Amino acid sequence: MSLVDLVMAAEAAQSGKAVRRTAYRHQHIADRALVVVAFNLSGEAAAPLGLMYGTDSDPAKASLAVSAEPRNRESRFAAINQFASDFVKFLAPHLVLKTEPKKGGGFRQTASSTPQLIVPNRSTRSYLGTRLGRSLRYLGLGDTHDVPEETQWTGAHLSWFAEHSNLPGQSTFLAMTESLSQHFVTGQSALEDENLATLLAWIDGVPGDLLAELEDLERRAYGPVPNPDWERKLEPIVKAYSDGLRSDDAEKTRVAFERVEKSVREALAEAFEATHRAIEILRGVDPAASVASRWGNDHWEWSDHARRSAKEIPRFAKRHDPLRAARTLQRWSSAADALETDQAFDDPLIMARLDAEGRCVTGTVDSIDTDNKEVKPGNKKASAVPLIAVSLTAPTRLLAGEVVRLTLDRRVRCVLRSIDDSSATLAVTAQVKALRESGLGTGDEAMFVGLDPWEGMDPWAPDETPWTHRASLDETTSELAGDVDDRAVAAVDDGAPDMTLDELGEVTLVGAVGPDDEPGVVL
Amino acid sequence: MTSAPDFVSINAAFTKLVVDDIKNARRDEAVLVEAPPGAGKSSLTVSVANELTSQAKALRLPVVTQTNEQADDLVLSLRSKHPDLEVARLHGGSGPSAAMVAAAGPGLVLSSDHDDQDVKRARVVVTTARKWEFVRSKQQRDGNIRQYELALIDEAYQMRSDALLGIAGLFERLMCVGDPGQLDPFTTIDDALWKGLQYSPSRTAMGTLRAFHPNIPAHQLPTSWRLPPSAAAIVCRAFYPFSSFDAGTSDGQRAITLDGHRKTEDDDVLDLAASDGWAYVELPEKLTVRTDTEVASRLARLVQRLLDRGGDVVDELNPDGRRITSRDIAVVAAHNDQVHSVRYALTELGVDPDSLVVSTANKVQGREYQVVLVWHPLAGRRDATAFHLEAGRMCVMLSRHRHACVVVGRAGADRLLEEYPDADPVFLDEPEKFPDGWEANSLVLHHLAKFKVA
Numbered sequence: 020m021s022l023v024d025l026v027m028a029a030e031a032a033q034s035g036k037a038v039r040r041t042a043y044r045h046q047h048i049a050d051r052a053l054v055v056v057a058f059n060l061s062g063e064a065a066a067p068l069g070l071m072y073g074t075d076s077d078p079a080k081a082s083l084a085v086s087a088e089p090r091n092r093e094s095r096f097a098a099i100n101q102f103a104s105d106f107v108k109f110l111a112p113h114l115v116l117k118t119e120p121k122k123g124g125g126f127r128q129t130a131s132s133t134p135q136l137i138v139p140n141r142s143t144r145s146y147l148g149t150r151l152g153r154s155l156r157y158l159g160l161g162d163t164h165d166v167p168e169e170t171q172w173t174g175a176h177l178s179w180f181a182e183h184s185n186l187p188g189q190s191t192f193l194a195m196t197e198s199l200s201q202h203f204v205t206g207q208s209a210l211e212d213e214n215l216a217t218l219l220a221w222i223d224g225v226p227g228d229l230l231a232e233l234e235d236l237e238r239r240a241y242g243p244v245p246n247p248d249w250e251r252k253l254e255p256i257v258k259a260y261s262d263g264l265r266s267d268d269a270e271k272t273r274v275a276f277e278r279v280e281k282s283v284r285e286a287l288a289e290a291f292e293a294t295h296r297a298i299e300i301l302r303g304v305d306p307a308a309s310v311a312s313r314w315g316n317d318h319w320e321w322s323d324h325a326r327r328s329a330k331e332i333p334r335f336a337k338r339h340d341p342l343r344a345a346r347t348l349q350r351w352s353s354a355a356d357a358l359e360t361d362q363a364f365d366d367p368l369i370m371a372r373l374d375a376e377g378r379c380v381t382g383t384v385d386s387i388d389t390d391n392k393e394v395k396p397g398n399k400k401a402s403a404v405p406l407i408a409v410s411l412t413a414p415t416r417l418l419a420g421e422v423v424r425l426t427l428d429r430r431v432r433c434v435l436r437s438i439d440d441s442s443a444t445l446a447v448t449a450q451v452k453a454l455r456e457s458g459l460g461t462g463d464e465a466m467f468v469g470l471d472p473w474e475g476m477d478p479w480a481p482d483e484t485p486w487t488h489r490a491s492l493d494e495t496t497s498e499l500a501g502d503v504d505d506r507a508v509a510a511v512d513d514g515a516p517d518m519t520l521d522e523l524g525e526v527t528l529v530g531a532v533g534p535d536d537e538p539g540v541v542l
Numbered sequence: 543m544t545s546a547p548d549f550v551s552i553n554a555a556f557t558k559l560v561v562d563d564i565k566n567a568r569r570d571e572a573v574l575v576e577a578p579p580g581a582g583k584s585s586l587t588v589s590v591a592n593e594l595t596s597q598a599k600a601l602r603l604p605v606v607t608q609t610n611e612q613a614d615d616l617v618l619s620l621r622s623k624h625p626d627l628e629v630a631r632l633h634g635g636s637g638p639s640a641a642m643v644a645a646a647g648p649g650l651v652l653s654s655d656h657d658d659q660d661v662k663r664a665r666v667v668v669t670t671a672r673k674w675e676f677v678r679s680k681q682q683r684d685g686n687i688r689q690y691e692l693a694l695i696d697e698a699y700q701m702r703s704d705a706l707l708g709i710a711g712l713f714e715r716l717m718c719v720g721d722p723g724q725l726d727p728f729t730t731i732d733d734a735l736w737k738g739l740q741y742s743p744s745r746t747a748m749g750t751l752r753a754f755h756p757n758i759p760a761h762q763l764p765t766s767w768r769l770p771p772s773a774a775a776i777v778c779r780a781f782y783p784f785s786s787f788d789a790g791t792s793d794g795q796r797a798i799t800l801d802g803h804r805k806t807e808d809d810d811v812l813d814l815a816a817s818d819g820w821a822y823v824e825l826p827e828k829l830t831v832r833t834d835t836e837v838a839s840r841l842a843r844l845v846q847r848l849l850d851r852g853g854d855v856v857d858e859l860n861p862d863g864r865r866i867t868s869r870d871i872a873v874v875a876a877h878n879d880q881v882h883s884v885r886y887a888l889t890e891l892g893v894d895p896d897s898l899v900v901s902t903a904n905k906v907q908g909r910e911y912q913v914v915l916v917w918h919p920l921a922g923r924r925d926a927t928a929f930h931l932e933a934g935r936m937c938v939m940l941s942r943h944r945h946a947c948v949v950v951g952r953a954g955a956d957r958l959l960e961e962y963p964d965a966d967p968v969f970l971d972e973p974e975k976f977p978d979g980w981e982a983n984s985l986v987l988h989h990l991a992k993f994k995v996a
Contacts, residue, residue: 022831185732341741345704348743351731377882395637416882419896440889448636475635478679478708485710486570488703488741490754 023372024204032206035229037221040204042368043307047190047314048298049135053109054081056139056290058283059146059243060089061250065154067095068245069283070102074109076295078288087260087279094260096166099155103173110134110176114325130325133191133318136180139215139241139294140196146243148181148192156335168332175333179324182335187355188313191321195297202304207233215241215293222300241290253282307365313358341488346480353477360472364429373468377416380423380435380443380467382409387461395448405447405454407433409465411440423467428457433467548790549767553582556763557589563759564594564692564717572716572751574698574760578787579777579941580768580910583719584619587696590717592624594692595665604693605668606709608700610634612908613668614641616696620666621645630664632656632673656680671701675708682711689714695747696720697908702727703750704743718748723781723941723977724907725934738971749973765790768910768944772819780985781937783977791858798866798913798945800853808847811995815913815946816853822990827954830922833883837922840950841873841915842887848913849893855912855945870912872899874939876919876930884917903938914943918951920983926962931979936986949990956987 027038051074058068066089073081082105086098113134121127138144155174158166184192200212205221212218216239225232240246245253256278263272327333339347363370373379385408392401417423419438423445425431432449445467447454459465556575563573577583587605595601607613610633617631618641630651631642638652646652651660656677661667681687693713695701699720705727710716729744736742740753752758766774767790774789798816803809815821823844825836848871854863855870875881881902885895899911916939919930929935940947964980 025831182735185735187731338739339736341707341743344736344739344741345707345743348704348729348731348733348736352729355730376879398637414886416878416885478675479682481678481708481711482682483711484741485707487572487710487716487747487751488707488754491570 021372021376023375027204028206031204031221035206035221036224037203037205037218039202039304040368041202041304041307041362042366044202044301044304045188045307045310045362045366046193046198046201046301047135047306047310047317048302049133049190052135052137052193052298053106054137054291054294054298055143055147056287056294057143057147057242058245058287061244061247063089065146065150066090067098067102067151069280069287070098071284071287071291072102072105073291076292076299078291081288081291083280083284083287085276085280085283087276088257088264091261091264092164096164096170099151099173100167100170103155103167103170106173106176107169113321114328116322116325116329128326128329129322130318133314133321135190136192137294137298138192138194139290139297140213141194142213142244143242144184144192144194145181148177148184152177152181159332160334171332172328175328175335176324178335179333183317183320186320186351188358188361189317190310190314191317195294195301198301199297202301211237214239215290215297219293219296219300223296239289240286241293242287245286249282249286253279256282307362309361309365313361341484342481349477349480353473356472360429360470363468363470364426370426370466370468373470374413374466377414378469379413379426380409380411380415380417380438380445380469381413382411382443382465384408384459384461384463384465385410385442387459391446393446403451405451406436407445407447407459407465409443409445411438411443412464415443417469421469422471423469424471425454425457425459426466426468427459428453431457432471435467548765549582549585552763552765553585553589556586556761557593559761560586560590560717561593561597563761564590564715567715569714572718572755572758574748574752574758575717575719575763576699576722576760576785577719577763578723578766578769578782578785579721579937580766580944581721581763581787582765582767583721583763584616584696584908585623586763587616587694587719588619588623591620591666591694592627595627601691602662602664603666604674604690604713605666606671606674606693606695607668608671608697608705610639610670612697613670614639615908617642617650617668618645620668621650625649627666628664630658630661630667632661632667632669632677634673671695671705671709674712675705678709678712687711691715692717694719698748699724699746700727700907701747702729702743703741703745703747706747706750707741707743716751718751720748722748723777723934723937725904725932725938734969737969753973762787764788766941767791769941770796770819770943770945773941773943773947776986776989777937777941780982780989781933781941781977796855796857796945798853798855799863800848800851802851806847807995808844809851811844811948812848812851814993814995815948818993819946820990820993821946821948821995822993823948823950824994825921825950825952827952828922829924830952832877833879834922834952835883835887837917837950837952838880838883838887839890841884841917842891842893844915844948844950845871845873845888845898846891846893857944866912868893868897869899871915872901872906872909872911872913872942873915873917874901874903874906874942875917876903876935878902880917903935906942907938909942910944911942912945914939914947916940916947916949918949918955920955920958921950921952923958926958926980926983928966928979931962931964931983933975933977933979933982936979936982940986951990956984959984959987 031038053074055072057070060066060068068089069085071081071083084098084101086094088094113130113132115131116128117131118126118128152174155170156178158164159171180192183189196213196215196218199218203222205212214237216236217233220236256275260272260275263275363373374381388406391404391406393404394401417435419435421435423433430450430453433445433447436444436446560573567573591603595603617629620629628649633654642652651664653661690713692715695716695718697720698718699722726746733744741750762785764787766787769789771789771793778787800816811821811823849868853866855866856863873884881900884900888895
């Protein structure tokens, strides 16, 4: 944690009110985002007790899918299928492809718009995307449980959202605790900030003493894990529902279902409203300049998914192959670098944080020698290298030789030639023209920041896995002697569990069998 | 008594061993040399490069380094030991470094273009993995990958798996040299998605290579020429539990004699370090911000006192002794802001921070100094995170010195370790990291306790 964050946290703790961390909002908030809040049955990987979702902030208008007994497959999939069917309807208009002219000739197909999913907290994001999405995306393949096509589509879409949510700076799949803590500092710990109820209390304030209120607010559960006390009270009703099913008592089942539904609706409505409140708070903050271009990138990546979806249900490998893994890491790393730079140049509070960390050269311009010419290394002819002399007004930890950018115009790239306690000399090595255009002159206050993102083209990713990243051919054959069919070869790479498909078929599926059978795994 | 002949013969023996292995290696195979700190890794790389190119007249040998500085160092070292060897240094778009421009002359080609005629004439082509990736990318775009028979990878343990993936297609065989005990490459991106995969892009390149090719021959250099006997044993035990190495010098072969007499408590520290090779300054227990000014100013005072007193170092390279200069001293910390606060404290005392090296562990990898002062990463901390416990970081800090190492920390670090047992999540199929940072740090603290100056 930087010192600025410490000071802000102390200020927030003292005043009992969250402090703005940034001057601008660094994420896109769509007009019609789909908000999803969910409870999962404790102890199960992906067994939703209830999902409340909708684009309108009024929970009365939101849809609710409830499973009164998520351990029963029929009941579980009744809820999942209902959500899936609505989810596919929500995404349908965003998946429509439109044709637009490319720069430099030709046409390309892009999605007509980009969807946005918003959930209350990070754990709901990973629950919905990674856990539920993954549990659905292989259904319909091979001897799996038969589900409607919408459910298979939902598995694919959620998987796309889950993976894309790792991209630094993305706005398609937002968790409100994460977004709010990027924009506000509270007086509580980062772990406590993961509770949306208390986070909102810090931002919105509460009547009465905040610290006393927080005790109570911390008990509110906005999913995916429900409040244990609440779950304990629910347990007998769930049991009554199961008893009803087993004894074919339709009336008992109906009554129990309605009671579960009512209880889940009440509990989820609170989380739903809180999530919309968080959106409203973020909407009240002006967007930063580069948000649009990052949202444009989200659109670009979504279009890729939309084009795949235009053909068939997109399929996802169990694990990335070596090429995809390396490409993905490199793409995310460069996105993280670009995001750091963009946010700093967009937002004076973030730039100030870098300055406080000593990552800027700040001072008054004493002189600008525009006549200086130097032969750059590797060149034969001399070119203009203006020298800027600065009297420092703030301490810095940058050292001679480091590359900095002018905060007035980030194109102006300088090398720190010399620096001591009170003065620094900077040599402008790129974009001398931009320096002239910036109008920087003697006597001006100037700031240079030690950020130098790679702006060139990245190398092409390799198109085949090199020998270093796969077993050599004779080792592969000896390991699989006599069993070299396509499936086995594929299994070498994908990190599949150590079970054959036949073995997997013998595993008991919860919900698919009678109530007295031994529990097994949920696929 | 001098150890120089030993060095020469060990280097020659390993060069032969490695060159033979390379000749026996088939396509898609590799040879690995692991080296503890200061074991003559660079000398071996240089002599293997020379041997290979002189044995096969048609061979053009690519050398892959991880940073531009390493590439420059390697070129300079090739040039000084084998001036007849034609070397090309490929550089990026912003031109060659000042060091390369200064070294330019017959026998050294500086170019940014791999297909430059001058580069094609060179016997050894040195550049970074990143630049080789661009070379591969260009050939791939042109649909014409021209494989080299063999490449040398320097500092291979600092290479990330995705960097190796980006260039391996260019080379039929690899010889990789590196120090497994140093800092692993890292990413700030959450890599949970790839945990457990042998080819996970955030793993070390050597981890991936050895997972897929478990039978590649691996040699271990047996001697640290840098570390004095006082340091070799503890560094080996804490950071290289599965290999063994010795100091290349014997007790008494190296000595520091400081001028002047005891005036302040700092002299007790310096005298102990000079006589025993270690000194541990333990400041009173206190929770502090990362830039603890007391630690910073104590380090600065020790540097100032050392420079004020002056002294002589005697070792196998200077049997008659020579004066200690500020260039022989380094201060190493875990964080950039700590480096800055030491520099600030030095300036306050009137010592020019640029006259010595004050830097982070990451930046002094591969460097050596006579005397190193270390800011203990756990000093004043409330918790012990994986970053602060990383064995590689501690190993780099404690293995840069030829004579003496002074560590400044705060009391309570041992309790901190006890209160923070390793609690990192465990992922299926993810290899256990060795050496274990927690254990290495405990061993180091235990060792330092013997050299405590109150």
